Amino acid sequence: MIRYIERTKAYYRAQGFDQDYQWATNTQTPFSKPARPLKSARITLVTTAVVEPSIPKPIRAAKSYRFSDVPAHFDTTEVSWDKITTHTNDRESYFPLHALNKRVAAGDIGSLAPRFHFIPTEYSQRHTRDQDAPLIAQHCLEDAVDLAILIPL
Amino acid sequence: MIGSALDILQQAGTPRIVFNDLPLGNPVGKPFDRAMQNQTLEAALELLYQAQNPGVVQQLPNQWSASEDWRDNFMAITAFNREQLLSLGDENRRQRQRNREQGLFRP
Numbered sequence: 001m002i003r004y005i006e007r008t009k010a011y012y013r014a015q016g017f018d019q020d021y022q023w024a025t026n027t028q029t030p031f032s033k034p035a036r037p038l039k040s041a042r043i044t045l046v047t048t049a050v051v052e053p054s055i056p057k058p059i060r061a062a063k064s065y066r067f068s069d070v071p072a073h074f075d076t077t078e079v080s081w082d083k084i085t086t087h088t089n090d091r092e093s094y095f096p097l098h099a100l101n102k103r104v105a106a107g108d109i110g111s112l113a114p115r116f117h118f119i120p121t122e123y124s125q126r127h128t129r130d131q132d133a134p135l136i137a138q139h140c141l142e143d144a145v146d147l148a149i150l151i152p153l
Numbered sequence: 154m155i156g157s158a159l160d161i162l163q164q165a166g167t168p169r170i171v172f173n174d175l176p177l178g179n180p181v182g183k184p185f186d187r188a189m190q191n192q193t194l195e196a197a198l199e200l201l202y203q204a205q206n207p208g209v210v211q212q213l214p215n216q217w218s219a220s221e222d223w224r225d226n227f228m229a230i231t232a233f234n235r236e237q238l239l240s241l242g243d244e245n246r247r248q249r250q251r252n253r254e255q256g257l258f259r260p
Binding site: 001002003004005007008010011012014015016017023024025026027028029030031033034037038056058059061076080081082083084085086087088089090092093094095096099100103108109124127131147149150151152153 | 154155156158159160161164165166167168174175176177178179180181182183184185186187190191193194197198201202204206207208217223224226227228230235238239241242243245246252257258259
């Protein structure tokens with residue numbers, strides 16, 4: 001298993017950055033059990049893949065989109081992943097919407113929420129914690145979401 | 154959460170983790186491998202209901218390939234790319250400076 005925190009620190013030191021990135025560290029983890037059984041639950045997805053690359057990366061913030069407007073391919077060029085070994089040409093490999101829809105159609109899951117959510121991979125923990133996460137939580141409440149699967153690239 | 158960088162997810166404090174030890178980019182499964190992707194989604198749906206405590210990790214047995222070379226190649230620092238990495242860093246710093254000058258930052 002790759003220790004990504006150590007690997008990333010070494011990589012950016014080699015690029016001449018003298019201050020290591022401070023990864024989010026939380027000693028307490030929130031936890032709650034689903035309020036509804038899967039057969040009647042409403043589910044959504046949260047992704048770090050980019051819907052609107054025309055928005056410059058430094059000012060990209062969390063944003064919610066209707067599932068009916070999901071792009072055939074997200075933009076992943078400015079997200080960090082293993083671009084030597086693999087590719088992101090198969091949306092299902094990071095955003096399993098077809099798989100979810102099949103489960104909904106089969107009656108295993110109650111429903112798909114109207115919106116999915118983009119959260120940027122941000123240098124600033126403050127932006128993630130104080131702006132992006134609360135916005136997505138608010139939108140999930142508005143959509144009466146029971147379950148959210150977060151899938152960072 | 155479905156992810157492939159387990160140390161980052163655990164340090165951040167994640168309630169439930171389905172862990173695929175694959176190259177970053179395809180946390181749900183290898184591209185076009187529908188069986189693997191379905192299995193990952195299935196594991197996530199099960200974990201949502203079966204987890205009794207925060208921080209639970211379910212590692213799936215999926216492998217990228219018989220070769221493990223990808224692990225060494227990711228963010229590799231070698232005698233051959235040291236200068237290239239330094240110039241990447243220089244370009245990165247110049248871009249950040251330009252962004253600041255153009256007001257491209259979040260409040």
